[in-house]
Amino acid sequence: MSATASFNPKAFRDALSTFTTGVTIITTRGPDGEPIGITANSFNSVSLNPPLVLWSLAKSAYSLTAFSANKHWNVHVLSTEQEALSGRFASRGEDKFAGIDLDRGINNIPLLHNCTARFQCRTAFMYEGGDHVIFVGEVLSFDKSALPPLAFQSGQYALAARKPREGVRLSSAEELAPECSYTEDLLGYLAGRAHYQLVAYLRTLLQNHKLDEHAFFVLSVLSIQDRLTLEQINRFVGYTGREVSQSMMVFLEKQRYIATELDSGETPRYALTAEGREVSLEHVALAKAVEEDLTEKLGLGDVQALKILLKRLIHATDPGLPDLWVAAPQAAISL
Ligand SMILES: Cc1cc2nc3c(=O)[nH]c(=O)nc-3n(C[C@H](O)[C@H](O)[C@H](O)COP(=O)(O)O)c2cc1C
Known part of the structure; x- marks a missing residue:
């Protein structure tokens, strides 16, 4: 050699x-x-x-x-x-x-x-x-x-996310109008459309429970972390850009999905009732069923790759929200 x-x-x-x-x-x-x-x-x-x-x-x-x-x-x-x-x-x-x-x-x-x-x-x-x-x-x-x-x-x-042989196109138009710079490859468009199409399955169930998507986010947060103040809830759902109002909490309480705790003149804290927890579980079950259906269509490997990329995207655009899944001592997210 x-x-x-x-x-x-x-x-x-x-x-x-x-x-x-x-x-x-x-x-x-x-x-x-x-x-x-x-x-x-x-x-x-x-x-x-x-x-x-x-x-x-x-x-x-x-x-x-x-x-x-x-x-x-x-x-x-x-x-x-x-x-x-x-x-x-x-x-x-x-x-x-x-x-x-x-x-x-x-x-x-x-x-x-x-x-x-x-x-x-x-x-x-x-x-x-x-x-x-x-x-x-x-x-x-x-x-x-x-x-x-x-x-x-x-x-x-x-x-290894697969690249289908025929490519993936949303539009059959060969060329876009020359003055149109908005294309189907814009990440914001893709992320937004994917979100709305995915939660469309949830919407019917939400309507049955007289809830909108935003109320659903509040119930989801309370199913992960109990006894939160309105301000804490708002920090967790801050990514939506929409504030959870006091009247939304009153509405959820009227529907018996949440209950208010008032500790000796403190700010109110909210927790799910048994009914709220049940509704929340139904939502999770449906979300899992939707995911299973999607996994059938995309394949497990591609779904795993998609989740990793979405997590990276969320991380890269995170405005600094608290971690919902960390069992935070109340002090860590205190007012
Ligand atoms: C992804 C990956 C691939 C590896 N491929 C090889 C390989 O092809 N041949 C090799 O000798 N070591 C390879 N290694 C390193 C061995 O796994 C490593 O040196 C191991 O400690 C050897 O074990 P042993 O010393 O107990 O035999 C690889 C390590 C990683 C993480």
Whole structure:
């Protein structure tokens, strides 16, 4: 082999890591039968007939001896829910298999649960690969689930949202009127339209309960944090740009959805009644049903990717609202 190229190692790594991959855990058994496993994204397909796959293992890895000696190993293509498992099998020293449910694969090699796909292999070839050893394995058996795969790009875990072949267009018009700069690709338009179309399902249920969307937000806040003052409620729903009025609270009380607590001349605090809680639960059940329906249409992986992007969007535009899901001691959100 020719002399080593004088690449800047970090720049070389950075450039290589732009190649987006899945994430796998590869397992085997050591000489005393102990389970061995390692996170690897160097996995790749090689041949369909015969069925061959490959991956490479750092010569510095503790598991090198085990993988060199045991001809059998299993590749687990990780699902989006298995990021923590990937982290665990990428760190040295700890008992990687502690508390993990395993199946026995061919030759008693550990098989992990809840993966996107699994390949049970036997080493066909081993090659020198610089500071790595390349394992080529014959696939003896495999299975696949519907779980979306975890991705890895530029040193970070990622989700693979799909780009449909035909693209996604809302309008059939080939070209917009030249004077119109408002296009279907404006983020504000997309976010707004998505919101209204999504809550349209909720509206009928809300109408049955004589509620509008804003009243629904108030009940949702009170279902998460009880005994709030009007000012605290307003801080939580501040993102709507609409203030919750005293008369809205009076209306909700008349409907018996909320009750007022008055502690010795203090500002009133509001809490859900049993009826209010029930209505709120109905809303949550419907919201979950709508989400399930959408997941059927978009696929679980794309829904997960959409949620991450929405959270990032909300974070990037957050005017500094208090965290609704932190069980705040009253003092932290006090007046
Ligand atoms: C996403 C990801 C992919 C990795 N891919 C590989 C790989 O393909 N080959 C490798 O040798 N190490 C890879 N590693 C690093 C090993 O998982 C890590 O060095 C592990 O601690 C080795 O375990 P061992 O020393 O107990 O054998 C990867 C780590 C991560 C987080």
